[in-house]
Amino acid sequence: NAGVTQTPKFRILKIGQSMTLQCTQDMNHNYMYWYRQDPGMGLKLIYYSVGAGITDKGEVPNGYNVSRSTTEDFPLRLELAAPSQTSVYFCASSYQGTEGYTFGSGTRLTVV
């Protein structure tokens, strides 16, 4: 059982470039989330989804987009990368959004 898988693990982007962070889970969880983690700031919710075809903004959605075409996949899109988006990004999933969030191992993104 793989859990939550994120790719890539590391990426360096130039300002203005775009990229997609991939996230897939094999636990048939309804809820999926994207968080960013900055040093000393905890985890901030970017976007979340409560099921295929349903997404909503979290605390810090500006500069990001998401889609949820299947239960398994929840990609995060950065359209015009900015230095402020340098962070570690975590994808997570849960069955009903309460107990037991399962996190991926993260993507470390640097924008230069």
Added chain:
Amino acid sequence: QQQVKQSPQSLIVQKGGISIINCAYENTAFDYFPWYQQFPGKGPALLIAIRPDVSEKKEGRFTISFNKSAKQFSLHIMDSQPGDSATYFCAAVLFSGGYNKLIFGAGTRLAVHP
């Protein structure tokens, strides 16, 4: 009002000692309080959790103490070991807009010295 405030930011404990991490919240609508443990290069992992109708929950060396009237909760790690060295996040679940949302504290970096 949706914040969870966590302290200290970092903590150094000797092996065998007790590690204590504190969290406070304002929103009484929070109804579930998990703690997550994160090792370097890994995602957070659920460690232990408590509901507000319970004052204490213990799992092995880890105990959550919950004070509903003070809107505070804390994690106690008894007999701390070097393998406990990690970042710990308190969190709270809020049912808002029809969905559950997990709000994290800023984290505490724990170092247990041998």
